[in-house]
Amino acid sequence: MYKGKEPTLVILAAGLGTRFGGNKQIAVLPDFNCTIMELSIQDAFAAGVRHLVLVINRQVRPLIEQQILPRLPADLLVDLVEQAVDNLPSRFVSKAQSREKPWGTGHALLCAKPFIPGDAIVITADDYYGPDAFKQLVNHFAAAEQNDMAIVGYPLAQTLSSQGGVNRGICQTHKDSLLEVVEYLDIQQTGDTLSGLAPDGKRVALPEAALASMTCWGITQSLLTQLERGFCEFLESYDSDVKSEYYLPDCIQSCIQQGLIQVRVHSASERWFGITYKEELKSVSGLLYELRHG
Incomplete structure (x- = not known):
């Protein structure tokens, strides 16, 4: 078990990626010869993180062990957790018994719970957050009081897609504290x-900021x-004919x-950069290379 003071990085990488047509979490960026989540791992490591919990589906475990883990920093402690x-x-x-798809992001994080000794940074594998997001969260926990959580939000105008309309959760705040995500x-x-x-x-107008x-x-x-506790309540009322999921933001909202x-x-x-479709892989890779290397 990790015993360091820095937060653990938890990456949720078990999604099926149906719109992408495969496991987009392990898709390689052509300009980097690594996955998008490896860029996040590099950035978190540079911010001081020394422990990674990677939540995966068991089909990709051999590939991650053979190809991705050898590319990670040698002094980064890694725990692989399967979201079964x-x-x-x-x-x-x-x-x-009648369930095929994963139970959702809330369940994914619960699978990682036994490996998280303290505070944690939680991200998804197919999103790019930038180095400063990890610096902000590491600094937050260095100064935070107990039970003081955090979120890094991104200006809405910078999260749009050229492929069409997008769905986004917008942070409603009061004095820098989150009230709800709408x-x-x-x-x-x-x-x-x-x-x-x-x-x-x-349809309503939304501020770019x-x-x-x-x-x-x-x-x-x-x-x-x-x-x-919330997941047990979810399962109590779960109907096996309904493919509903247990979402992390819903639990956070309830706690607030x-x-x-x-x-x-x-x-x-x-x-922020995200990859939903395979066609976006090359263009996002090029933009990220320009951003990180000038």
Whole structure:
């Protein structure tokens, strides 16, 4: 078990990537000869992180062990964790019999829980966050009080896609603290106007500087305790005919509303990049190379 003071980096990399047409988490960026998550690992390591928990699906384990792990820093402690459908509390194991897809991001983080000794930075494998995001979160935990979590939000205008409208969770804040993340659908830029569909279905204007949640969290042990409790409640009411998922943001929102945690909002100083479709791999790789190497 890792015993360092720095936060653990947890990367959620077990998603099936159906729109991408395969495991996009292990797709190699042509300009780097490495995956996008390896850039995040490099940036986190440079910020002081020395422990990585990688949540994967078991099909890609051999490839990760043979190709990706040898490229990582030698003094980075790595734990590989498989997000298996049947990785459930014993009384709920029967719920997995008719289940094929993973249980969602909340369950993925719970699979990593036994390997997380303290605070953690949680990201997804197919998103690029930039070096400063990790510096901000490491600095946050160095100064934070107990149960003081964090999120790095990205200016909405910098998270759009040339492929069409996008769905984004927009951070609603009060004095740098997160109140809630509100989901807006089909966000588009039309001329100088940015707009999206609000929860009531109406299209509303959105400020370009609004901060979008791109799954870049700083979490504490208290959240993991609540996550476990919430997942059991989810499974209690789970209907095997419904392929619903247990989402990390839903648990965080519930904890905020109950006053169990406070989430400090940090604004990203660098661009976010994401890969949804294979066609985007080459263009994103080129943009990242220019950004990181000038």
